[in-house]
Amino acid sequence: MSFSSDEVNFLVYRYLQESGFQHSAYTFGIESHISQSNINGALVPPAALLSILQKGLQYTEAEISIGGDGTEQRMVESLSLIDAVMPDVVASRQNQQNQQKQQVKTEVQDTNGEEEIIILSVVTSNVGVGVAMNERVGDREGMEVDEQQQQGSSTGGSASAVEIPASKATVLRGHESEVFICAWNPTTDLLASGSGDSTARIWDMSDNSQAPSQLVLRHCIQKGGTEVPSNKDVTSLDWNCDGTLLAxxxxxxxxxxWTTNGTLASTLGQHKGPIFALKWNKRGNFILSAGVDKTTIIWDAASGQCTQQFSFHSAPALDVDWQTNTSFASCSTDQCIHVCKLNVDKPVKSFQGHTNEVNAIKWDPQGHLLASCSDDMTLKIWSMKQDTCVHDLQAHCKEIYTIKWSPTGPGTHNPNMNLILASASFDSTVRLWDVERGACIHTLTKHTEPVYSVAFSPDGKFLASGSFDKCVHIWSTQSGQLVHSYKGTGGIFEVCWNSRGDKVGASASDGSVFVLDLRKL
Known part of the structure; x- marks a missing residue:
């Protein structure tokens, strides 16, 4: 049995996709010419690369446990992947085990000249084993420290007291692949979801609905004069302000x-390659999109025509956010942020300072401050009044995936609450920031895997967070305490609140979407 380089490349590409590394998967796919290989992806099972690696380890373990003469030797302890590719390490470990085995039984003469067999457990607990034991004790102590940190003085509350039982959640099944995004309609309890199965779905979660119904929005392309499924991921979705249209x-x-009854109203085709983000403006007359083709586009929503295309980034554009109805910011893997305006040929402002790709950007509710987060592990706050960042917030120890502003502060519906910024990181934490002071108010540490999504309740009093540990946590933004917790069946890509703030929706890697009705708790 042997692998071709094309097959290996395809397994790596599929692994990157399944792990949620969408940008890396796309880049790797282009560079390795995946589209030109003749591999039928439908025949490759999920987690194929990991499965093959695991079987390879088991084979290597079996091979080592059989001596050169074909007799079975003592099995080495379970191999790690690194061990398996370092035969010298494996050999030395096996020699050490053989020496220990010989030392276990030692014959000595007692004072009467009689033979005694003494099991030298002290001898076998030699320096090497002692070190291993010390390492394990150290690991355990580290785990205990981690557990204490997980409890966190700022998180408070008992996990069992806040846990939402499975019976209290409504699980929506129908998607055939991971569900990357979900968003509530701003006026009714319709929940939209977008998936790797090349569909978006609209779920009716209103109280007068006996059982949640779903509309399937199939994303098709023209091929040979007929419509066929695109077989591509739905990467982004957004409702317009009055909830009549979904982009x-x-x-x-x-x-x-799309209309709320699932009818395709317009197809907007100007990007050359995947679209990573799109947003309606507040007035609902323009849609803004960002793509791998390094451009951002403003579309006329009524006609579906490209109004203006902006080509200022030197690498894929990852996110966009409107500042006003006609101006917006965009960010990219090129580490730059540009602020652009309709009918203006060049960026009206550019911000540089990040040292790795910029994953997300968000304007505050007033459009005065722009927050950005990056793989460089920093969160930065920018103002149109200056070229350098207002705050450079460095507290996370891994990539920061997304950020959200609270719907509070001067000029909002909640003027008496301070403006807060939430950041979600691959370091498994969420941080809440007082942006005026540039200080971290709370570190929320209950998650145990990367956090992909955060969302504030409409009144700003609560924050929902979703992680690949399959948990959705709901926190008090005032105290930082954990209020509710629910564990789903897949890693959480997105969390969102309905307009009344009494339901939380979430979408997951196993194809499930679920809704937590907080009125029932």
Whole structure:
């Protein structure tokens, strides 16, 4: 049995996709010419690369446990992947085990000249084993420290007291692949979700609905004069302000506009390659999109035509956010942020300072401050009044995936609450920031895997967070305490609140979407 380089490349590409490394998967796919290989991806099972590696380890273990003469030797303790590719390490470990085995039984003469067999457990607990034991004790102590940190003085509350039982959640099944995004309609309890199965779905979660119904929005492309499924991920979706239209962006390079009854109203085709993000402006007359083709586009929502295309980034554009109805910011893997305006040929402002790709950007509710987060592990706050950042917030120890502003502060519906910024990181924590002071107010540490999504309740009093540990946590923004917790069946990509603030929706890597009705708790 042997692998071709094409097959190995395809397994790595599929692993990156399944792990949620969408940008890396796309880049690797382009460079390794995945699209030109003749591999039928439908025949490759999920987690194929990990499965093959695991079987390889088991084979290597079995091989080592059989002596050169074919007799079975003592099995070495379970191999790690690194061990398996370092035969010298494996050999030395096996020699050490053989020496220990010989030392276990030692014959000595007692004072009467009689033979005694003494099990020298002290001898076998030699320096090497002692060190291993010390390391394990150290690991355990580290785990205990971690557990204490997980409890966190700022998190408070008993996990069992806040846990939401499975019976209290409504699980929505229908998607056939991971569900990357979900968003509530701003006026009714319709929940939209977008998936790797090349569909978006609209779920009716209103109280007068006997059982949640679903509309399936199939993303198709023209091929040979007929419509066929695009077989590409739906990467982004956003409702317009009055909830009458849903826009979706896809890896097939098209943005689409749908009505609430699932009818395709427009197809927007100008990007060359996957769309990573799209947003309606507040007035609802323009849609903004960002793509792998390094451009951002403002679309006329009524006609579906490209109004203006901006080509200022030197690498894929990852996120966009409107500042006003006609101006916006965009960020990219090129580490730059540009602020652009309709009918203006060049950026009206550019911000530089990040040292790795910028994953997300968000304007505060007033459009005065722009927050950005990056793989460089920093969170930065920018103002149109200056070129350098207002705050450079360095507290996370891994990549920061996304950020959200609270819907509070001067000029909002909640003027008496301070403006807060939330950041979600691959270091498994969420941080809440007082942006005026540039200080971290709370570190929320209950998650145990990367946190992909955070969302404030409409009144700003609560924050929902979703992680790949399969948990959705709901926190008090005032105290930082954990209020509710629910464990789903897949890693959480997105969390969102309905307009009344009494339901939380979440989408997961196993194809499930679920809704937590907080009125029932």
């Amino acid at each position: 979706t962006g896809s890896y097939d390079g098209y943005a689409r506009i």
